[in-house]
Amino acid sequence: MNDFLRCLLLSLAATTTATVASAQDSPPGTPVATVKVTTTRDPVDKSYRKMIKGMERFEREHAYAPAASLRFQLLPRTPDVDMNGITLRVAGDTVSARVQVEPGNTFVLPRNEQLLREDAAVLANRKTTSMTWRATIVTPGLPPGTRRLGDMRLECRVGVEAGLVSNSSPLFGWLSNALTGVDEVCNSPDGNYLFFAERPVFAVRLRAGERSEVLPFHFLYAGGGLPREELPFCDCQVLLDRTYYVPLWDKSWPDDTLVEFEYMSEYMSEHMSNAAEATP
Amino acid sequence: MSRHALAFSFALALLGGCASGDVPPGTQAPAERLLASVVPGTTTKAELLATFGPTKTVVFDSGYETWLYQSPAGAGRFTEFVILINPQGVVAKTRQGPVSTPKN
Numbered sequence: 001m002n003d004f005l006r007c008l009l010l011s012l013a014a015t016t017t018a019t020v021a022s023a024q025d026s027p028p029g030t031p032v033a034t035v036k037v038t039t040t041r042d043p044v045d046k047s048y049r050k051m052i053k054g055m056e057r058f059e060r061e062h063a064y065a066p067a068a069s070l071r072f073q074l075l076p077r078t079p080d081v082d083m084n085g086i087t088l089r090v091a092g093d094t095v096s097a098r099v100q101v102e103p104g105n106t107f108v109l110p111r112n113e114q115l116l117r118e119d120a121a122v123l124a125n126r127k128t129t130s131m132t133w134r135a136t137i138v139t140p141g142l143p144p145g146t147r148r149l150g151d152m153r154l155e156c157r158v159g160v161e162a163g164l165v166s167n168s169s170p171l172f173g174w175l176s177n178a179l180t181g182v183d184e185v186c187n188s189p190d191g192n193y194l195f196f197a198e199r200p201v202f203a204v205r206l207r208a209g210e211r212s213e214v215l216p217f218h219f220l221y222a223g224g225g226l227p228r229e230e231l232p233f234c235d236c237q238v239l240l241d242r243t244y245y246v247p248l249w250d251k252s253w254p255d256d257t258l259v260e261f262e263y264m265s266e267y268m269s270e271h272m273s274n275a276a277e278a279t280p
Numbered sequence: 281m282s283r284h285a286l287a288f289s290f291a292l293a294l295l296g297g298c299a300s301g302d303v304p305p306g307t308q309a310p311a312e313r314l315l316a317s318v319v320p321g322t323t324t325k326a327e328l329l330a331t332f333g334p335t336k337t338v339v340f341d342s343g344y345e346t347w348l349y350q351s352p353a354g355a356g357r358f359t360e361f362v363i364l365i366n367p368q369g370v371v372a373k374t375r376q377g378p379v380s381t382p383k384n
């Protein structure tokens with residue numbers, strides 16, 4: 001999302017908050033439309049139907065990453081979230097299914113027709129906005145510490161289809177989704193789908209045959225210009241130093257392009273890992 | 281002023297901020313001076329400020345910071361010079377490139 005659009009959405013979210021406050025202060029006797037809310041869906045919970053649609057897109061577009069399989073991954077959004085011992089379940093009206101979470105907080109979502117019919121939610125045992133989600137598609141046998149651009153193109157397409165990016169404001173998230181479909185996000189320089197490196201990153205390089213380029217600074221750290229007060233709206237909130245974009249839209253880089261990383265430091269990586277594992 | 285009007289005014293004020301809220305590019309400095317003056321493990325944040333002035337900076341919760349300077353490369357293009365500063369305020373590492381037009 002470009003800076004202006006992000007700013008516009010923030011403005012609309014703030015305006016709606018003010019307007020809702022205004023409606024709540026209406027004098028007695030003023031007619032007020034009522035809406036019966038039977039359930040609320042936490043932003044950290046995901047739509048099972050949407051995630052299954054993401055899996056179906058993976059199957060349709062497997063050519064981006066022919067040798068890879070699809071997993072989903074849970075990542076921290078707030079500094080105090082405990083990423084150990086996370087449990088997941090898919091809950092419908094009448095049925096519920098446990099989902100096995102593997103080390104690294106990755107999982108495979110089973111397909112269940114009844115859960116689909118019941119428009120089930122994928123629920124984690126963590127607080128609102130404490131985590132974000134991504135698709136993870138990794139071709140086996142890549143050189144250590146590298147990624148493959150085609151895998152990342154497909155991660156974007158599956159992730160957007162599955163509605164995985166977690167924004168903290170429901171209105172902000174709704175508008176984001178309304179304005180940004182798979183092609184707008186994954187085929188546009190303004191799509192800005194965020195990836196997270198394994199460790200705090202200092203430089204990202206693309207390599208395809210003899211061609212090699214370091215990505216500009218604004219491809220790192222969510223653009224490098226996100227004000228502190230806007231960080232809570234970004235699911236990069238606690239992963240800012242691991243955050244980067246890659247030019248998914250640039251077809252001059254083939255799917256087999258390798259993405260290489262230079263990390264900030266080994267010591268810091270160890271320090272950050274320990275911090276990430278700390279319990280609240 | 282009604283609350284609705286107040287909310288609308290608030291939105292206009294915020295949108296006004298959108299129009300002028302671009303992030304400034306990094307401070308310009310000759311590449312030779314940067315390469316000669318910025319030494320990992322030695323140069324401090326205070327020395328960077330005194331020599332090249334403040335520039336575009338990203339500060340992380342870990343205490344690390346990245347600073348971006350830009351060196352003129354001709355034809356309106358610039359070479360990036362990125363500096364990693366550790367929590368003790370000392371340059372940890374640097375990198376140069378790529379050549380690009382600054383993003384506003």
